[in-house]
Amino acid sequence: MQTRDYQRLDRDHHLHPFTDFKALGEEGSRIITHAEGVYIFDSEGNRILDGMAGLWCVNLGYGREELVAAATQQLRRLPYYNNFFKTTHPPAVALAERLCRLAPDHLNHAFFTGSGSEANDTVLRMVRRFWALQGKPGKQWVIARENAYHGSTVAGMSLGGMAPMHAQGGPLVPHIAHVRQPYWFGEGRDQEPEAFGRECAAAIEAKILALGEENVAAFIAEPVQGAGGAIIPPASYWPAVKAVLAKYDILLVVDEVICGFGRLGEWFGSVHYDLQPDLMPIAKGLSSGYLPIGGVLVGDRVAETLIEEGGEFFHGFTYSGHPACAAVALSNLELMEAEGVVERVRDDLGPYLARRWAELADHPLVGEARSLGLVGALELVDPASGERFPKELAVGNRCRDLCFASGLVMRSVGDTMIISPPLVIARAEIDELIDKARAALDATQAQLAGLTATVQEEPLS
Numbered sequence: 001m002q003t004r005d006y007q008r009l010d011r012d013h014h015l016h017p018f019t020d021f022k023a024l025g026e027e028g029s030r031i032i033t034h035a036e037g038v039y040i041f042d043s044e045g046n047r048i049l050d051g052m053a054g055l056w057c058v059n060l061g062y063g064r065e066e067l068v069a070a071a072t073q074q075l076r077r078l079p080y081y082n083n084f085f086k087t088t089h090p091p092a093v094a095l096a097e098r099l100c101r102l103a104p105d106h107l108n109h110a111f112f113t114g115s116g117s118e119a120n121d122t123v124l125r126m127v128r129r130f131w132a133l134q135g136k137p138g139k140q141w142v143i144a145r146e147n148a149y150h151g152s153t154v155a156g157m158s159l160g161g162m163a164p165m166h167a168q169g170g171p172l173v174p175h176i177a178h179v180r181q182p183y184w185f186g187e188g189r190d191q192e193p194e195a196f197g198r199e200c201a202a203a204i205e206a207k208i209l210a211l212g213e214e215n216v217a218a219f220i221a222e223p224v225q226g227a228g229g230a231i232i233p234p235a236s237y238w239p240a241v242k243a244v245l246a247k248y249d250i251l252l253v254v255d256e257v258i259c260g261f262g263r264l265g266e267w268f269g270s271v272h273y274d275l276q277p278d279l280m281p282i283a284k285g286l287s288s289g290y291l292p293i294g295g296v297l298v299g300d301r302v303a304e305t306l307i308e309e310g311g312e313f314f315h316g317f318t319y320s321g322h323p324a325c326a327a328v329a330l331s332n333l334e335l336m337e338a339e340g341v342v343e344r345v346r347d348d349l350g351p352y353l354a355r356r357w358a359e360l361a362d363h364p365l366v367g368e369a370r371s372l373g374l375v376g377a378l379e380l381v382d383p384a385s386g387e388r389f390p391k392e393l394a395v396g397n398r399c400r401d402l403c404f405a406s407g408l409v410m411r412s413v414g415d416t417m418i419i420s421p422p423l424v425i426a427r428a429e430i431d432e433l434i435d436k437a438r439a440a441l442d443a444t445q446a447q448l449a450g451l452t453a454t455v456q457e458e459p460l461s
């Protein structure tokens with residue numbers, strides 16, 4: 001089959017996630033046929049540097065035979081059995097043990113799911129159940145943040161703060177409230193970053209007081225917002241948030257689906273920011289995306305209550321702890337440990353990317369270049385004003401398309417360009433990423449100049 005055949009069948013029969021079906025049908029999709037290391041290849045023979053590690057997940061890169069072998073061996077031995085009704089299997093047990101060893105000390109239990117969304121559904125069930133067992137059934141409200149991403153199931157998107165998703169999916173799960181995000185470039189530039197960070201934490205306290213402390217179960221947040229635009233909070237933010245939650249005895253849920261497994265240069269974002277979460281939803285990098293698996297790591301306080309006082313917890317999925325997925329995840333974690341992947345991000349690749357990425361700040365279109373570990377963002381602005389371009393110009397999408405054309409996957413969130421490359425990327429490949437990003441920025445600038453030229457030439461009608 002040729003590219004055009006795939007595109008026709010795709011248009012006729014395949015509804016893609018997060019896609020304008022009609023627009024894609026007209027344009028035709030790009031067909032990714034294979035991949036190796038940090039590169040993906042399309043059906044036209046283009047070799048493209050995957051600056052997003054798939055969707056923030058292919059942390060060990062493509063083509064890892066060890067992960068393929070882990071999957072095939074397990075599929076032969078025991079392709080499926082469940083963990084319901086007093087049964088288990090070796091891969092699920094081994095993975096739970098390994099995760100608890102890698103996680104901060106007070107997290108000693110794992111509940112498995114098939115995805116990050118299911119992990120956050122599990123979180124909602126667990127925190128409400130926990131407080132009911134504590135004799136505080138009124139503690140039902142969960143505070144989350146605007147522009148947060150916690151998945152696309154009904155509970156996941158209700159916890160998330162993505163306005164376009166809320167507009168399509170309602171009615172949402174009740175008793176979820178949202179507070180402002182610590183997005184300094186987007187919302188706080190009239191203040192010092194640290195003052196802005198404290199103000200965002202104070203918004204959580206105000207929300208707790210407005211809802212009533214006795215009604216608030218938990219606060220959920222990502223250490224660094226990923227899908228929202230690689231938003232790195234000011235240094236003042238997390239310490240102030242921790243203090244507020246402790247003051248009112250509110251559980252802290254840290255969504256580690258992106259930040260977990262080395263992305264920020266520690267095993268978990270919670271370690272980087274010293275967060276001591278009660279619950280940690282995980283997915284994505286857990287298996288480097290080779291097979292789907294997620295879960296929730298549960299802190300002692302919640303786990304002991306659920307175990308000692310809970311009786312049966314009426315919750316779980318057919319594929320909770322699926323043997324092949326668990327075997328791949330375990331092998332992924334073993335490889336990461338053996339190869340010192342997390343330490344290399346912390347000590348070498350993260351600082352190197354930070355230095356190279358910061359150089360892009362001298363480009364006229366770039367208002368801010370920020371990074372932490374191996375996640376980075378560029379804020380695109382109009383060089384004339386230093387402010388955002390008009391939305392209709394869709395500058396971020398233009399830049400993203402021009403990145404593809406220059407052989408790089410970089411994602412756009414509005415006019416924020418983001419990267420999250422595989423954690424095994426080499427320094428030379430980081431150099432290539434920077435060169436291609438700069439080429440795409442130049443091409444975007446040239447395209448915009450062309451647009452303004454045509455607009456000015458056209459007579460007003």
Ligand SMILES: *Cc1c(COP(=O)(O)O)cnc(C)c1O
Nearest residue numbers: 115116117149150151255257258
């Ligand atoms: C991707 C993501 C999810 C949802 O995970 P899925 O596996 O797509 O369901 C949840 N939280 C965060 C922070 C994510 O980035």
